Amino acid sequence: MKISAAESVVMEALWRRGELTSEAIMAEVCELQGWTEGTVKVLISRLVKKKAVAVRAEGRRYHYSAALSREAYVGAESQGLLDRLFDGRLAPLVMHFSESDKLSDEDIAELKALVERIGK
Incomplete structure (x- = not known):
């Protein structure tokens, strides 16, 4: 929707x-x-x-x-953005933000912690 x-x-x-x-x-x-x-x-x-x-x-x-949860909406919108602009892949999106200096030190720390948690 x-x-x-x-x-x-x-x-x-x-x-x-x-x-x-x-x-x-x-x-x-x-x-x-x-x-x-x-x-x-x-x-x-x-x-x-x-x-x-x-x-x-x-x-x-x-x-x-x-009737639509915020989580379902965010999930669909996020996937739509990835599909339209980055062939459905998250890494190119993150790369885009890193190359355009849009990631703060806090963002980078959160991403590192997320990757660490996913890798376990």
């Missing part, structure tokens, strides 16, 4: 806060993004149609929650 950058803002609000009404979602994202109420409602509607967001009616009010 493909989620746009704008839709991911709504998803982040749901992952962070759990079940929300459309009004609560708007309170979370409108001012921050400069969006109108209509924009947020369209984004919510798209996410419901994609089955990334579940909807529950409570009287005349609707409550929305993430």
Whole structure:
């Protein structure tokens, strides 16, 4: 399932806060993004149609929650990036960042620890 950058803002609000009404979602994202109420409602509607967001009616009010876990989303987006740009391989991505001086000393230490842990 493909989620746009704008839709991911709504998803982040749901992952962070759990079940929300459309009004609560708007309170979370409108001012921050400069969006109108209509924009947020369209984004919510798209996410419901994609089955990334579940909807529950409570009287005349609707409550929305993430049906797609953040972990599943991050996994799919990460793999998509690797597939599109690096033939599905992680090492060329890391190499790209190392050659462009984008890795901090902390990043390098974390990568070394990860490789050490994986190698055991």
